[in-house]
Amino acid sequence: MKLKSNKKNIIANDIDGYLKTHQNKSLLRFITCGSVDDGKSTLIGRLLYDSKMIFEDQLAQLKIDSKKSGTQGKKIDFALLVDGLEAERQQGITIDVAYRFFSTEKRKFIVADTPGHEQYTRNMVTGASDSQLAVILIDAQKGVLTQTRRHSYLCHLLGIKHIVLAVNKMDLVSYDQTIFNSIISNYETFADTIGIKNFESIPISGLNGDNITTRSTNTKWYKGPTLLNHLEDLNIKPEKSESTSFFMPVQWVNRPNQDFRGFSGRIASGIVKPGQKVRIFPSNKTSVIDRIVTLESDLDHAILNQSVTITLKDEIDCSRGQIIASEDSLIQSADQFETLLIWMDESSLIPNRSYYFKIGTETVLAFISKIKFKVNINTMEKIAAQTLELNEIGVANLTTDRSIPFMPFKENKTLGSFILIDKMTNATVAGGMINFSLNRASNLHWQKMDVTREHRAKLKDQKPVVVWMTGLSGSGKSTIANALEKKLLQMNFHTFILDGDNIRLGLNKDLGFSDADRVENIRRVGHVAKLMTDAGLIVIVAFISPFRSDRDLVKKMIDKKEFVEVFIDTPLSVAEDRDVKGLYAKARSGKLKNFTGIDSPYETPENPDIHIKTKSQSIDESVNAILKKIIN
Amino acid sequence: MNNLNYLESEAIHIIREMVSESENPVILYSIGKDSTVMLHLIKKAFYPSFPPFPLLHIDTTWKFKEMYKFRDKIAKDVNMDLIVYQNPEAKKKGINPFDHGTLHTDLWKTEGLKQALNKYNFDSALIGARRDEEKSRAKERVFSFRSQQHNWDSKKQRPELWSLYNTRKSKGESIRVFPLSNWTELDIWQYIYQENIEIVSLYFAALRPTIKRNGLILMVDDNRLPLKSDEKPELRSIRFRTLGCYPLTGAILSEASTLKEVIQEMLLTITSERQGRIIDKDHGASMEMKKTQGYF
Numbered sequence A: 001m002k003l004k005s006n007k008k009n010i011i012a013n014d015i016d017g018y019l020k021t022h023q024n025k026s027l028l029r030f031i032t033c034g035s036v037d038d039g040k041s042t043l044i045g046r047l048l049y050d051s052k053m054i055f056e057d058q059l060a061q062l063k064i065d066s067k068k069s070g071t072q073g074k075k076i077d078f079a080l081l082v083d084g085l086e087a088e089r090q091q092g093i094t095i096d097v098a099y100r101f102f103s104t105e106k107r108k109f110i111v112a113d114t115p116g117h118e119q120y121t122r123n124m125v126t127g128a129s130d131s132q133l134a135v136i137l138i139d140a141q142k143g144v145l146t147q148t149r150r151h152s153y154l155c156h157l158l159g160i161k162h163i164v165l166a167v168n169k170m171d172l173v174s175y176d177q178t179i180f181n182s183i184i185s186n187y188e189t190f191a192d193t194i195g196i197k198n199f200e201s202i203p204i205s206g207l208n209g210d211n212i213t214t215r216s217t218n219t220k221w222y223k224g225p226t227l228l229n230h231l232e233d234l235n236i237k238p239e240k241s242e243s244t245s246f247f248m249p250v251q252w253v254n255r256p257n258q259d260f261r262g263f264s265g266r267i268a269s270g271i272v273k274p275g276q277k278v279r280i281f282p283s284n285k286t287s288v289i290d291r292i293v294t295l296e297s298d299l300d301h302a303i304l305n306q307s308v309t310i311t312l313k314d315e316i317d318c319s320r321g322q323i324i325a326s327e328d329s330l331i332q333s334a335d336q337f338e339t340l341l342i343w344m345d346e347s348s349l350i351p352n353r354s355y356y357f358k359i360g361t362e363t364v365l366a367f368i369s370k371i372k373f374k375v376n377i378n379t380m381e382k383i384a385a386q387t388l389e390l391n392e393i394g395v396a397n398l399t400t401d402r403s404i405p406f407m408p409f410k411e412n413k414t415l416g417s418f419i420l421i422d423k424m425t426n427a428t429v430a431g432g433m434i435n436f437s438l439n440r441a442s443n444l445h446w447q448k449m450d451v452t453r454e455h456r457a458k459l460k461d462q463k464p465v466v467v468w469m470t471g472l473s474g475s476g477k478s479t480i481a482n483a484l485e486k487k488l489l490q491m492n493f494h495t496f497i498l499d500g501d502n503i504r505l506g507l508n509k510d511l512g513f514s515d516a517d518r519v520e521n522i523r524r525v526g527h528v529a530k531l532m533t534d535a536g537l538i539v540i541v542a543f544i545s546p547f548r549s550d551r552d553l554v555k556k557m558i559d560k561k562e563f564v565e566v567f568i569d570t571p572l573s574v575a576e577d578r579d580v581k582g583l584y585a586k587a588r589s590g591k592l593k594n595f596t597g598i599d600s601p602y603e604t605p606e607n608p609d610i611h612i613k614t615k616s617q618s619i620d621e622s623v624n625a626i627l628k629k630i631i632n
Numbered sequence B: 001m002n003n004l005n006y007l008e009s010e011a012i013h014i015i016r017e018m019v020s021e022s023e024n025p026v027i028l029y030s031i032g033k034d035s036t037v038m039l040h041l042i043k044k045a046f047y048p049s050f051p052p053f054p055l056l057h058i059d060t061t062w063k064f065k066e067m068y069k070f071r072d073k074i075a076k077d078v079n080m081d082l083i084v085y086q087n088p089e090a091k092k093k094g095i096n097p098f099d100h101g102t103l104h105t106d107l108w109k110t111e112g113l114k115q116a117l118n119k120y121n122f123d124s125a126l127i128g129a130r131r132d133e134e135k136s137r138a139k140e141r142v143f144s145f146r147s148q149q150h151n152w153d154s155k156k157q158r159p160e161l162w163s164l165y166n167t168r169k170s171k172g173e174s175i176r177v178f179p180l181s182n183w184t185e186l187d188i189w190q191y192i193y194q195e196n197i198e199i200v201s202l203y204f205a206a207l208r209p210t211i212k213r214n215g216l217i218l219m220v221d222d223n224r225l226p227l228k229s230d231e232k233p234e235l236r237s238i239r240f241r242t243l244g245c246y247p248l249t250g251a252i253l254s255e256a257s258t259l260k261e262v263i264q265e266m267l268l269t270i271t272s273e274r275q276g277r278i279i280d281k282d283h284g285a286s287m288e289m290k291k292t293q294g295y296f
Helices: A005-013 A015-023 A040-050 A056-069 A086-091 A118-129 A146-157 A177-194 A227-233 A453-460 A477-490 A500-505 A515-534 A548-557 A572-578 A583-588 A619-630 B003-021 B033-046 B065-078 B088-093 B102-120 B185-195 B259-268 B286-292
Strands: A026-034 A098-103 A107-113 A133-139 A162-168 A200-203 A247-249 A252-257 A260-266 A277-281 A286-293 A307-312 A323-326 A332-343 A355-359 A362-376 A381-383 A393-406 A417-421 A428-437 A465-470 A495-499 A538-542 A563-569 A610-613 B025-028 B055-058 B082-085 B124-126 B143-146 B174-177 B206-213 B216-219 B234-239
Touching (some): A005 A015, A005 B259, A015 B185, A026 A040, A026 A118, A026 A146, A040 A107, A107 A227, A118 A146, A118 A332, A133 A146, A146 A332, A162 A227, A200 A227, A247 A260, A252 B003, A307 B003, A332 A362, A355 A393, A393 A428, A453 A515, A465 A477, A465 A548, A465 A619, A477 A495, A477 A538, A495 A500, A500 A515, A515 A538, A563 A619, B003 B033, B025 B102, B033 B185, B055 B065, B055 B102, B082 B102, B185 B259, B216 B234
Parallel strands (some): A026 A107, A465 A538, A465 A563, A563 A610, B025 B124, B055 B082
Antiparallel strands (some): A098 A107, A252 A260, A260 A307, A277 A323, A286 A307, A332 A393, A332 A428, A355 A362, A362 A393, B143 B174, B206 B234
């Protein structure tokens, strides 16, 4: 490795200055791709060699290896520098992606040299997924090939914004400008069809070094930058998320002792500061950032890509897989998506089969419900498909087993990208990107209000709560609810009763007594009760609510601390004897269908917060039992 | 964010993913500068908690004396359990670098590592290797899957997209995790400098007893090094760019006794850091072969 003498002087005389400059260099991650034998590995070898990144012992080894393989006569075979696997060197091909590192005075580079063979596309995708720029090589003798198109398309799908078209082996076409121009115009037509808006094109020879680091005298007609100049000077477009709102998927909950509870993760968007209001997804709970903790000291802010541990002002349930986000974030939740899939496994995609779905730090189960189409790489045609085979690209609908927070891939890479893992073999079978959600309500954002539920509750000087009374018709729910509300009113509490019969006369007038309608009935009442607790009220719900699963659904909507389930336990025979409304008689005579306890089941609560046995407890006793639970 | 901070955050993310998704993780600690940097990153990743897993040192009994001292001190500093494993078979047979050639590395290091991972049922191991060290390493994934026999199959590497690491495995299979994959030698030195990380003093020049053999300068660390009749230990000002078994690790002549001088020297050098390592020179693909057999 021979250093330029001025650099040598700087290092020798001002090591502090040199280190500082080096430390503040920007980093560019790029890939080289294109068809087999377009000279990708040779180009990288040349870049490393010309930027003096090859050590003498490596060069000596390279000379020996080059002689042995004999592909370049007496010249050095630069491809041997990157083709590091025995199988690759034997066959003279690139099988897997290799990462190499070099730096110039201006910038540091990580380059991923990716394989050109179609069968190794998944390795190319591995390299492309976290690159900012792609150098797509074209053999000047062959022009635009299938793999040129495939790789360009993949780079574009994976969100690479900067494309360089390097027309290689110009030495073999006598540096002919017309050949160069016709290749460029050919590529331009294709690029336009897949949405690549602009690209830089450079005529080069990797083998001879034309226009790699120095301008070539062989291409006087070319006025643009050399490849290295372009890589050094390119203005890297900032990630969209650098300017948008903060969010971070939680990787690990940090609990060294009872006094500290931190959430560790890597920031996927925006900036975080102590005092900032945040919302936890998917639970929708809110809190405020307390501290940003690091080994050295607390930080006053942290930015995109930074790994941090943050603490919140409130004790809130939050664990790995959840997301801490600023209140204005555009995170959505859904369980059905249109996705773009790159299939990467030998066994083909099986629709409706469940796969592990990893997104951010969360893993759930998912299945492909429908393949909309796959893409013919040659023609970019959309073709109907029942499955996707190895290396095929398609658009498919995907359903997850629960609702997950996400963002479209175009908006954010971290929350828009996922992998599918086979449950049997544990292989990574696909990489995917979320286009958009298919759930109707997903685009409705929870309206952020300046006056919060806490303000409203404080004004009323009370703790909002839902007292959910369940029990047979005629069990005494309405009677107890009434007595309870009167008592609360005397104590100056703000209350409201949601009574089954009253609601059915208004809000739920359209619902009957089929199982489906009963479910909807309870869902609506649950939401109304939730809104009323947001308003700061004590809500008393007196509904038969016979199905356990529906009551569980309501419990999920409302904070555990704000929900009290009261089982009004009256034996069927007693309720039937009372029969205040004459309904049991009607049901028995068959005039009333689907009546709870007669021809529709009542599922008793397994663990009610309060269990009232009306046979032995008076109304006053019942009311006091509930009061004790809800008033501190 | 400058490029060192970026690499730091990336490494911490990898370490946390690995620990969150494995049942029984461990860090392989080799006492060298890279694994010492990794240990520093681990401290950062879990602060204010202590790292929730042990350190494992696969010992060959042939490391420099100073390395052993440093190892015990650092384990105490980070408050992690230290497991030292020596292959009992290699011990019984008295395997040494002079009489047994490559068998020394095979039995002490490769077999020792496999035995230790099996014995303690570790299902994933953090390792401080870098892609810029060697050409087969340049091909390896960050989360590198190993079979029940600990073998690496270079042709069957899992695709690894974005930062979504697939950590799933069946019983008996394991994953080797390389958080320093994207670091270069200069990044490591610069980070040691920036963070003021303590490393073994063998990296700094001092007068040490040495002999010259087969073009390498070897340090006479104890009386187990058999000297030929014409070999007389001489005091030379030397230091090491990498550390391993002392009879297999060549020193360089140097006056660089401070961190800044070491970095200066490194930047001006014309040979790679593995140049002094006998282990790499068996033949062209030796590291790949070792990895196939279960070496890290």
